[in-house]
Amino acid sequence: MPKLNENYQNLKESYLFAEIAHRVADYTEKNPDKKVIRLGIGDVTLPVGSLAIQGLHEGVDAMASSETFMGYGPEQGYAFLREAISGYYAKNGVDVSAADIFISDGAKCDTGNIAELFSADNVILIPDPVYPVYVDSNIMSGKKVTYIDANADNNFLPLPDPSVHADIIYICSPNNPTGAAYNREQLKIWVDYALANEAVILYDAAYECFISDPEIPHSIYAIEGAKKCAIEFCSLSKTAGFTGTRCAYTIVPRDLVFTASNGEEMSLHAMWNRRQSTKFNGTSYIVQKGAAAVFTEEGMRQCHENISYYKENARIIAETLTRKNIRFFGGVNSPYIWLECPNGMESWAFFDYLLNEIQVVGTPGAGFGENGRNFFRLTSFGNRENTIEAMERFEKLI
């Protein structure tokens, strides 16, 4: 009989979005006349920009004739896209070589699969609350996770304890779910800590396009020394509305070399390259053509038109909460607003309260970890009218 990977038995059932869907369905069945407004799920709603659409169509057209047909592409992605991304970093003042960039079909895949490169005997530091993929991918491969508290006391931006050692550190900034974003000085503390501990930072920058504050870096590589200690994940999901189109990229600097137990040097870049060459066959050419259009000047301008729309939604939500004296995090350099449930309410109770009283759906913080128990996530990805209406209802209720 096959011996199964019993680490899967240690996974918690992932009830969060299923439970939300269940409660909403239950409510709407009993109250078919009520208009429910969903500000819960982190998915975009605006269409993809016209330039990216054109790039996607061109990609499809190429497949239609022998002369332009594209078969297997490089597992690492096409040079035209890797170079376009390198150019995008350069515009943000960050030097990233195209050779260090791996194109993929999702940051979720890459942040999950990266755990394969490490053995089980590492001290792995993950913030709580957290995007569940970091935790689950480690549990699946038999690794033990150590949590670092993100809470209101540290503005949901924990810094390392120099007396505690870590080997692998997950950071998501701007953060999902809390919307908090590290500034340059704080990131430098993390990089210095990682260098001192010879640790690796796994840096999820999927929401970097929402950053407007110049003090907040768009990339960990804006910090000196980061190429010696950090892998960065980024995605077009939120930047370009590619959640259903699927394109992401991961940067694994060639400087990330560590000594194995037999004394040989092992390069994380070479390992990731081997991992991707073996278990991945490249991102769709069609999608890469669309993605390349995103990184043109006009393509990026179109993206920022959508991002501004979402940021205005975030501003409307934040303003309402401020007026109501409700403490919250995020909402400025992030599409997420992480608010403290009023009167010490638990997050699921607050979920039910909002659903029943004003038919607004958000995400209970408890779904992201212990420290989310009394918090609640709203997203700015809804449309303007619904966001305004939800906040009007909220203002009347609270």
Next chain:
Amino acid sequence: MPKLNENYQNLKESYLFAEIAHRVADYTEKNPDKKVIRLGIGDVTLPVGSLAIQGLHEGVDAMASSETFMGYGPEQGYAFLREAISGYYAKNGVDVSAADIFISDGAKCDTGNIAELFSADNVILIPDPVYPVYVDSNIMSGKKVTYIDANADNNFLPLPDPSVHADIIYICSPNNPTGAAYNREQLKIWVDYALANEAVILYDAAYECFISDPEIPHSIYAIEGAKKCAIEFCSLSKTAGFTGTRCAYTIVPRDLVFTASNGEEMSLHAMWNRRQSTKFNGTSYIVQKGAAAVFTEEGMRQCHENISYYKENARIIAETLTRKNIRFFGGVNSPYIWLECPNGMESWAFFDYLLNEIQVVGTPGAGFGENGRNFFRLTSFGNRENTIEAMERFEKLI
């Protein structure tokens, strides 16, 4: 310092296609006037059919407006595509439930990632020669591989030794690289063996669309009992020319339930679902729209137009080899022709001989395992004129 996954040190460098490219480049530099014909790499060359192209364009168009925009889709794939695939199986007389089908972006990913579901202490049976992903993905996760000899004596279709136990069995039929395909009776022997051993068969059917012999099943599930012992991988890469477009599917029957060491039952379907939900975010909606068009009657007719073209190439190659009294396998229910190097030549020597004498590039069998040492793979994916010219040159030379 992070402890890296040192199993990667046990991987052999994958020189095969790099070495081929290197030798060809070297030759063409020295002989710029010679026309090199490539019958080596397993990539298609004909364009995608017009119906699939239309589906892809429709998918792109959907992304362009708010009303039809598609964000995150189900990690398992859209119901419209899962049902279309279930219908495709039904047409082949095989009952596969849409609920057991997982859509992905590649059979390479799925055949590689599936190793995650098993622990290190399994007897894993892999044929030699073999598609290298099966071996490498197991080595990466610290598993030991046992080889079963595929050779001319068994027509490259090894059958199980009932006295030897296995837990996990890799079968690729029609086979890459040998082109050999198991008939119903032979597959039944494997299924019966797996059931008797409570083993799991990982069945790679990526080349099923090349089968024309009615005695050769298109799916392992054509064999009674297979749903209790087999996972099947399939792909649109060769069926629909999707090597650069990327779409595949994997069937994990809900009947595949095994007992864990603590006595609890674990379902491979539930594990794969959890794996994909955690580390994958669904296949591009655009690509799924194109794939759905492939499974319409007219879409499949267009695919078979291309497949017939390739099969005619295979016939031309096979005919030449037959005339020359060169022993070969495949070429009928497969795009691959696996020939014995004449005069006991080693495969790399034969590679150099063909390159230098007639400028025809194939793939040395040694790249696929020990048993390929004296064999050579030609593919039917070239264009007609080149295939004919290559065989004319071959006929003169040998």
